[in-house]
Amino acid sequence: MRHLLSTEDLSPADLADLLDLTANFAEIQNRDIKKVPALRGKTVVMAFFEDSTRTRTSFDLAARRLSADVVTFSAGSSSVKKGESLRDTVETISAMGVDAIVVRHASSGVPRRLTEWTDAAVINAGDGWHQHPTQALLDCYTIQQRFGSLEGRRIAICGDVNHSRVARSDIDAFTKLGADVVLVGPRTLLPPSLEGWPVKVEADLDSVLGDLDVVYLLRIQQERLGSALLPSLREYRARYGLTRQRLDRLRPDALVMHPGPMNRGVEIDPEAADDERAVVLDQVAAGVPVRMAVLYRVIGTGQFELDPEEEA
């Protein structure tokens, strides 16, 4: 794997391979010494042009646990501002001799463009509304941990699908692994065209709730109110929020998932967020081994090495 830009580039076999590798790396997380020398001597740049705490921290830990050298380049602390040539920035970073660039950007397509200007491997850590492939991988891993497989599982992705890179990546990965995906939400928050998408659409959450293996809630952003997409957050919660009443109708073995950060009281009530069926922290925990697996597949060389780092 040269880069990881989109789940669209991954075959079902690629996904399965990455999830298998994730399981191996997850095992390392339970050890006393969590570091292996797999990427010793490699340099990974975290190029975060958009704020992110959990994804950056997760990638950072993943790279360090593989013994890579990590440099963080964040827009907030650099000269990068909207309007500066992307090419100049990336050529500057890659001139320093790096092996991988983990990039997060508010604009769709930036990771893809970067591959044209650098020899380093590019890993998409979220671009605009487009893709967030490592999130999809950790979501798949979380579901697989609970159910053994995604095959035949019924998953509802609920909420602001159109503005969600998580949704685009998840839909692709979930369906490639055999799950049935239904999108639930107001029409204004669904993509304007779903032609070619392997999903069903349901306007009414209650009509599907009782059949679901997974209800995946997306974050609702306050700014959607300003563009006439929603009347109010209150109305959204009433029709699409995972309220306590809806939680009661969810199957006892179903999973409640969310990419975070949660808006408690909007798309998810506090009772649902704290319910034992909510696996939000499992998702976060899966993030590190998933990203170790991705980094290893993209810039790792030679035999996979599970022995602990020997240096002091």
Place this chain on the structure above:
Amino acid sequence: MTLTVITGGRLVDATRPAPSLDVLQGAADAMTADPAHTLDVVVDDATAAVVAVGAGLAAAHPDARLLDAGGCLVVPALVDLGAHLGQPGFEQAETIETASRAAALGGYGAVVALPDTDPCTDSAAVVAELRALAKAALCEIVPAGALTHGRDGVVLGPMGELADLGVRLFTDAPRCVQDGGVVRRALEYAAGVAEATGAPLVVAQRCRADDLAGRSVMHEGPWSARLGLPGQPALAEELIVTREIALARLTGGRVHLQQLSTAGSVALVRAAKAEGLRVTADVAPAHLVLTDADCAGFDPNLKLDPPLRTAADVAALRAGLADGTIDAVATGHRPCPRDAKELPFDQAPPGSIGLETALAVLLTLSCDGSATDGAGELPLGAILAALSWQPAAVAGLRDRHGGPIEPGRAANLAVVDPAARWRFEAASSASRATNSCFDGRRLTGRVRHTVVAGEPVVIDGEAQR
């Protein structure tokens, strides 16, 4: 006085029908084999006129410069109904001189300069500045006037004053006047000026309802959904096309619709013409060839305004061009500084350069496009009409552009080798800008010579100044 003889070409203009595609494809042989179809054209740079047309004229003018047109089409030089030329105000992207060199290499004899300069073309002073800058140009630069003052969409521009200076086409492009009341008044006022002065004024509009377009960066459809980019519905264009046609009906005014991009727009214009309304339209080469799927690589050179649409739209636009619904192909040549197109797709400015490639892109389409993608045949005659004499008529330039190629007419001619195969490299374009949506494309058909006002400005594919 210097005479030039263009020898042995096949003449095509509004009165001389184009050969069929079969002839074009086997071009050199088929055309030169039949001397009945090839003629010499003598032009004079002192009078800027065609001196003579006939067989074997080269021998009669031993001192004249000879331009070989063997195997070539000789056509009235092309006329572009709208290009952004960068001056005054955006010299880092383009100058009138560099754009005109690209235009001459593309076979153009006249280019309408869109008014979105800084300052914009809403005063006699700016028209005078454009005319002064145009002295360095290799082809005629035709200023278009701003439809509204400062292109603000509110206060009418000085149409009468500019009409007296020879300005015929008024537009706020690339903006669209959102207020239909303003467009109505502009049409009524222009009609009055036209009546008083005898000048055929045209109100032109880039059709885009800004409220429906929102902050879109590409066409709204399956591709925008997949790529996670905000899309512009076809309706954003069609709503304004509908409005302008209705205003043409209401006012009797003369409306030109610029850079149409949707099948719905073509259908609306076809119906308006059938009704007898005074409506004309143009399309950009890109919208006849490329689709929204071409945005999949997030290359901002494919970000255009209007955006690239669907394959069905492309087919409808080609059909509209073939049946005369669409009068002209206009480049919309829009140079951007290199840095600007290295921004992310959603932040980069829209637009593509196009003066150097328009004819070749269409000839390529005519030669092999319709055969391979099934979007419908585009006859050579329709292509040349839409690039030359039809836009010349829309812009009110038929006194000196668009032919026919006859003694006494202005000597603005392009000599086109329809069989030449080449690859367009934007980096080596004569334009100062390199933002082409056709960068790296293999093309069939190339301009060999361009003659403007009797002066050969391009000889054997090389600009002469």
